[in-house]
Amino acid sequence: MSKTRPLLRGEISYSTAKREEVNMIHRLKYHDQRDKFFAHIFEKRKWIEATVAHHLNLASTNLCRMDDVEKWHHGSFNLCVPVTISGCKWKQQSGGRVLLRFPLPYRVGDAFQPGNGDEKIRCEAGAYAWLEENCPDVPIPQLYGFATSTGDTVGFFFCLS
Secondary structure, eight states: OOOEEEOSSSEEEHHHHTTOOSOHHHHHHHHHHHHHHHHHHHHTHHHHHHHHHHHTTOSOGGGEEEOOGGGOEEOSSEEEEEEEEOSSHHHHHHSSEEEEEEEOHHHHTTTTSTTHHHHHHHHHHHHHHHHHHHOTTSOOOOEEEEEOOOTTOOOEEEEEO
16 A cells, blocks of 8 residues: 555545646645644634624624634635624624635745735735626625735635625
């Protein structure tokens, strides 16, 4: 039995990897980079809860609770982190939850071109604003805020889930 290495989705052996026409070295790094990024976001949970409370004009940061890592969703380029809102008008409007979406820095090339994640956020927020103004019949999530990276923080934007 050949030894396998972890990928973001599943595992791969050398015999399979050598037939692929992609840069497998990059893909093999994604698993550890994802874990490191997820840990970074989890460490910022109190800041995230406070930020959501601030943008929603909530009386207390105790009304917001970031979901556990097991409930997070990620695709190829974004991480979506649910934040549950309790005991306020937002619970009725949103079902009690907003999503914060973070670009995955290891997938958008921030390591070799700092600012790529910020550019992705600005473009997506602009697309939401344009769609809302020019295509009101197209259903899109309500965008409540967005931010780009500063210092130790990471960029995000959030909307109703």
